Amino acid sequence: MAEKKQAKSKIKIVKPLKKEVKQTKELLSDLNSKINNSEVSEKDKRLTLIKTHKKITNLLLKTIPYLLFLFILDVVMLSVITVLFILSAFILDGTAADIVRYILLGVSAFMLAKFTYMNWFSKNLYFKKIIVFKYKSKVDRQKFRAVREISFTPIWFLIFFVASNFYITILVNFEIQQNFVSTGDNKVLIWAILRTTIDMMLLPSFLNSFNKIADKSKAIDANYVKLIKDQYFSNKSLFEDVEFEDNYLNLKFSKNSLTSKNGLFILVNKDDLTRPDQGRMIEINNEILDRYKEIWESYVDLLENRMKAKFNKATVHKLFWLERIYDTIFLDLFEI
Template identity: 40%
Template sequence: MDTKTLKSQKKFISKLLVFNPAKFAYFVLDQLLLLTTLVLFFVELKKDQKWMTYTILAGTGYLVFKFVITNWFKINTYYKYVKVFNHSLKVDNNKIKFQRFIDYTPIRYIVWTVASNLATTVLVQYETNFLMDQSNLLKATVTVGMNMLLIPSFINAFNSINQNNVSVSSNYINLVKDQYYSNESLFDNVSFADRQLNLTCENIDLTSKNGIFILLSKDDLTGKESKDVAQVNKDILQRYKEIWAHYYELLQAKANNKKTRIQGNMMLNYERIYDHVFLDFFNL
């Protein structure tokens, strides 16, 4: 992959991925808490003090509880998200926003989350066993309870690496990605459905999901409002066309050019981001 293409991809992806400062602050606080508990744990090995044990349990207990909750309810904690478009429109004297934001989690973040929470779980188990040394029944109860909570959480965390339905992903890969060379004009040969409810890409005969484009109901809108809605839908289409053009360039570079290991990893990360956009777009 040549340097010019790589720089172009990096610049475009940096605009597509949006930073969430609140989630980043929570992430930093969690890492500081993890670091603090690890330091206290190693100090405790030399100095047996009860307050350290309780402090470690409190910190690690919070981290484990947060890990369980976020994975049970599939809450995305990564501090960046994909912003496809963000439009506002004045309808019926009200300003209405039309947005398309997609959750995204890089593989390295998932691996770090699993690894750090595995270490946290070990600390919790160690400190719990230390406190309950004389109570085998209570120790067994706590161990079983933690296993019941954590095993599904770890499974969900690993499943999030490949979070899309297998058949859906297969259709997308076979029709869109593997045949990219026949789909350069993917968003040129298109047609809107009645009232612009969705869009059909004629090349592969796939339609977009309902709700991506704004419903154009001329019976309920004024002439100006109908014109504005139609224009926003054109802008949304143009945005997907722009994203696809960059993705096509990436797929072309991936197929035609030799690449280093670092470039290969970067391309894989960029590819996953584009995949999130189009798996969210098509009604597969």
């Protein structure tokens, strides 16, 4: 009996997102009760639809502390630069103004260098990520984590990123032109070299950011839209008739001959894993499948209810970004 209890404890799986799953089900239940209630006005139904799915998608988005810290740091530095500029340009004069001006240029140079680096190497990540699933267990007495994180960057973040650095560039150019460049000496040459360097560094970065903004506004993958999203009414049971391929390498959707990407599920190699470990990994894979199924049911609910009502432009814009979160998850899932 003791051996059985010990074996059972070994295959325990920690499910950190269990609370979120429960909340999602409760939110959908409340939403559908209001949608199907004839006494609720159409306006209230539309507002409830948006609010409910905003709460559901917020459960999928998790704040990454160090990325949030970097974003707050950017905001603080931007505020510091603004204060320094006001002090040097309008309040202080003489030596004090010169000292503040040099500090302003130093801080601005750091921010512009950071902007250039982050754009060249695509490091300007939003401080929230989509967490599809997150499980903890043990394999061969070693801790094991199964996590799926997807980067998701809203357009406001990219616009803020570009606008703030454009603003800093204007201040830097103004300060240098106003206080360090005078005609008739070799400072003009130095300024020309410096200006050219700044332009060469920042222009590709700005273009890269503008391209990202344009990409965010483009329609999502056409195959995904035509096969899955636009035909959601025929794909309600998409996750019902599925089976895992050999060794749980990926998932096969029988109804529309789609497969999932490799690496999303845990590879179960019977030659390398003990029976208890195999059972543990198979259980986690089934949990991951259930997680995708739950998210798909939420998305179908949004798509169905969206078609039942008319929305103004502002609400359509909100729906667009809610759908983008769901779309990001399933574009990451399917091999299309």
